[in-house]
Amino acid sequence: MIRLIRFVVLDIVKNKTTLGYAILLSVFSWSIFGLEDNATKGVLTLLNIMLLIVPLASIIFSTIYIYNSAEFIDLMVSQPLKRKKIWISLFAGLSISQSLSFLLAAGIPLLLFAPLKIAISMMVVGCVLSIIFIAIAFLASALTRDKSKGIGLSILLWLYFALLFDGLVLFLLFQFAEYPIENAMIGVTMLSPIDMSRILILLQLDVSALLGYTGAIFSNFFGTGLGMAISALVLCLWVIVPFYISLSIFNKKDL
Amino acid sequence: MIAIQNISKQFGRLKVLDNVSVNCQKGECIALIGPNGCGKTTLIKSILGMVVADSGDILFDNVSIKNEFEYRGKIGYMPQIGRYPENMRIGQIIEMIKNIRSYHNQLDEELLHAYQLESLFSKKMHTLSGGTTQKVSATIAFLFNPQVLILDEPTAGLDPLASEVLKEKIIKEKEKGKLIIITSHLLSELDELVTQIIFMQDGKIRFHKNTAVLKEETGTPTIAKAITQLLKANAL
Numbered sequence: 001m002i003r004l005i006r007f008v009v010l011d012i013v014k015n016k017t018t019l020g021y022a023i024l025l026s027v028f029s030w031s032i033f034g035l036e037d038n039a040t041k042g043v044l045t046l047l048n049i050m051l052l053i054v055p056l057a058s059i060i061f062s063t064i065y066i067y068n069s070a071e072f073i074d075l076m077v078s079q080p081l082k083r084k085k086i087w088i089s090l091f092a093g094l095s096i097s098q099s100l101s102f103l104l105a106a107g108i109p110l111l112l113f114a115p116l117k118i119a120i121s122m123m124v125v126g127c128v129l130s131i132i133f134i135a136i137a138f139l140a141s142a143l144t145r146d147k148s149k150g151i152g153l154s155i156l157l158w159l160y161f162a163l164l165f166d167g168l169v170l171f172l173l174f175q176f177a178e179y180p181i182e183n184a185m186i187g188v189t190m191l192s193p194i195d196m197s198r199i200l201i202l203l204q205l206d207v208s209a210l211l212g213y214t215g216a217i218f219s220n221f222f223g224t225g226l227g228m229a230i231s232a233l234v235l236c237l238w239v240i241v242p243f244y245i246s247l248s249i250f251n252k253k254d255l
Numbered sequence: 256m257i258a259i260q261n262i263s264k265q266f267g268r269l270k271v272l273d274n275v276s277v278n279c280q281k282g283e284c285i286a287l288i289g290p291n292g293c294g295k296t297t298l299i300k301s302i303l304g305m306v307v308a309d310s311g312d313i314l315f316d317n318v319s320i321k322n323e324f325e326y327r328g329k330i331g332y333m334p335q336i337g338r339y340p341e342n343m344r345i346g347q348i349i350e351m352i353k354n355i356r357s358y359h360n361q362l363d364e365e366l367l368h369a370y371q372l373e374s375l376f377s378k379k380m381h382t383l384s385g386g387t388t389q390k391v392s393a394t395i396a397f398l399f400n401p402q403v404l405i406l407d408e409p410t411a412g413l414d415p416l417a418s419e420v421l422k423e424k425i426i427k428e429k430e431k432g433k434l435i436i437i438t439s440h441l442l443s444e445l446d447e448l449v450t451q452i453i454f455m456q457d458g459k460i461r462f463h464k465n466t467a468v469l470k471e472e473t474g475t476p477t478i479a480k481a482i483t484q485l486l487k488a489n490a491l
Contacts, residue, residue: 003354011342071338075348078303079355080328254266254306 001085004076008093012065018101021057025105028053033113040205043114043122046106047201051194054102054126055133056158062094062137063154067147074255087138087250091243094134099127121204125197128235132193133158135243142246142253165192182217189218193238196231256281256403256434257302262311264297271297272308273458279436281402284429286445287438288482289455295438296335298455299405302436303332328356331401335408335438337392339380345391346376349398358399366394369420385412393421397428404428404435410444422448442479452478 012018028049036042069090076086103123110119137154144150169188173181189195203219221227257279264272271294279285287295300306302313304320304327312319315326339348353362367373370390380388389412396404406425410418425448429435439445445452452469454461466478473481 007351011340014342069340072340074305074334074338075340075352076355077305078327078332078334079352080325081355082324252307255300 001089004081004085004089005092005096008090009097012093012097015065017061018097021061022101022105025050025053025102026109029106029109033109039114043110043118043201043205046110047122047198050106050122050126051129051198052162054129055162055194058098058130058133059137059140059154059158060151061098062134063141063151065094066090066138066141067150077255083251084247087247091134091138095131098130098134102126102130118201118204121201125201128239129193129197132235132238132242135239135241135246138246139242142249161192161194165195169195186218186221190231190234193235196235200231256316258314258317259298259302260312260314262298262301262308262313264294264301264306264308271458272301274311275455275458275460276311277453277460277463279434281434282429282432283451284425284435284449285437285451285453286449286478287436287453287455288440288442288445289461293455294458295455296407299332299407299436299438302405303327303330328358328399329402331396331399331404333389333392333396333404333406333409335411337388339388339391341381342379344377344379345372345383348380348391349376349395352395352398356399360400363397363400366390366397366420366424369424370394370417386414386417389413390417393424397424402433404433406435406437408438408440410439410441418444442482443477446478449478452482454482 029046032045032049033039033042036045073086073090077083103126106126107119107123110122114122136157140153140157141150144153169185172188173185189199199218200222202215203222222231257277259275259277259279261274261276262272263270263274275294275298287298289295297306301308302315302320304324312321314320315323315329318326320326343351349367370393372390372394375383375387380391383391389409393406393409396406404425409421409425413421422444425435425437429448429450435448437445437449449466451463451465453463464472469478469481470476473484475481475484
């Protein structure tokens with residue numbers, strides 16, 4: 001299995017798209033910190049960009065990579081290998097290489113310019129977000145046999161999590177503004193990994209006052225050890241559930 | 256060695272395999288023939304676990320292949336159309352499969368030398384012609400001295416010289432007592448190779464006979480003639 005993972009990682013590292021993604025991300029991060037003299041503002045700007053680009057790049061690149069590996073998967077399945085192992089190796093390979101390129105591109109400027117605690121949480125959140133969206137990409141490509149449908153589905157899922165979900169939350173907020181829904185909002189937030197990541201970082205930045213009363217509730221919840229543990233668990237579930245479903249689909253798939 | 260028990264497979268509404276049962280023993284060389292779309296490749300792919308049958312079971316050395324994978328180490332498979340990662344070189348592919356199989360005995364590199372693939376090792380897969388790809392597939396199938404060889408249209412796309420090399424190799428392996436399963440449309444080629452014929456039609460097995468018996472029954476000297484006679488007489 002380790003051989004397979006190594007093979008996938010090497011294959012992706014050689015891919016020019018990954019290089020492009022890393023360069024783009026590092027240009028953004030360096031220029032943001034170069035232009036902003038306030039580290040907190042810089043982190044906020046980078047956070048907003050990261051929350052858009054990282055999921056998009058992870059989900060699209062992974063979906064395309066899986067479809068392009070169809071031949072490789074075919075070849076491996078006829079060899080004495082468990083199907084599970086092939087799928088897990090692909091996932092691990094993609095996760096490792098995407099996280100690595102994120103760490104190299106955004107991690108170095110973060111460590112240099114931002115306070116250590118925030119830099120580390122940004123790096124963890126960036127890697128976790130990459131892995132979550134790779135898992136979602138695996139689900140999308142296990143569900144559809146057709147490449148263009150699969151990529152379409154991935155883009156839709158990204159759109160939903162990055163833009164539509166926020167709209168829905170705002171809509172709910174306004175509709176139920178009269179009711180005490182602050183606690184329910186925490187539950188709703190967990191339905192989107194992007195929103196959870198945003199809140200986790202914002203709370204570390206002490207700008208949660210900007211979030212108003214809801215912010216106080218959030219920091220009450222996420223600030224505690226239990227809240228952190230629960231949110232870590234939920235983020236893990238966001239990786240495990242889509243990937244596990246895709247694995248059981250792939251196990252029964254006809255090639 | 257391989258026992259296929261009542262397997263059925265449906266793709267959407269199309270029934271590709273309909274309650275198929277076959278027994279294959281060591282030392283046999285079986286030709287799987289039939290019109291296009293009769294389920295030959297699906298049958299082969301279900302033996303390899305690439306297609307999961309809806310019902311029925313396949314036993315390899317008396318063990319069900321469901322959720323098994325190690326048995327595939329005993330099979331050499333040559334696909335009808337070899338599909339390989341496009342950016343890899345021939346050498347890398349062979350090296351990778353050697354790595355994955357972790358096979359420690361003597362490799363059978365006869366075809367590798369016969370097809371002079373070593374000189375093409377640095378060529379990328381997407382630059383290869385169909386015939387060269389077939390040569391790579393054949394080499395990989397025979398490389399690990401497998402007990403079972405499954406060859407899906409092995410000579411399609413090969414030039415006469417290469418296909419002669421492959422045929423001789425098949426005969427040689429047959430004499431070593433391996434089980435060989437071939438699908439082909441070129442009946443004339445099968446004469447010197449096979450000992451048994453399985454004729455499939457519409458996902459069912461029409462007959463499974465020894466070639467000698469078949470020729471005797473129809474009173475014809477070659478397999479090709481025997482089959483055409485049977486088809487004409489509609490004796491199936």
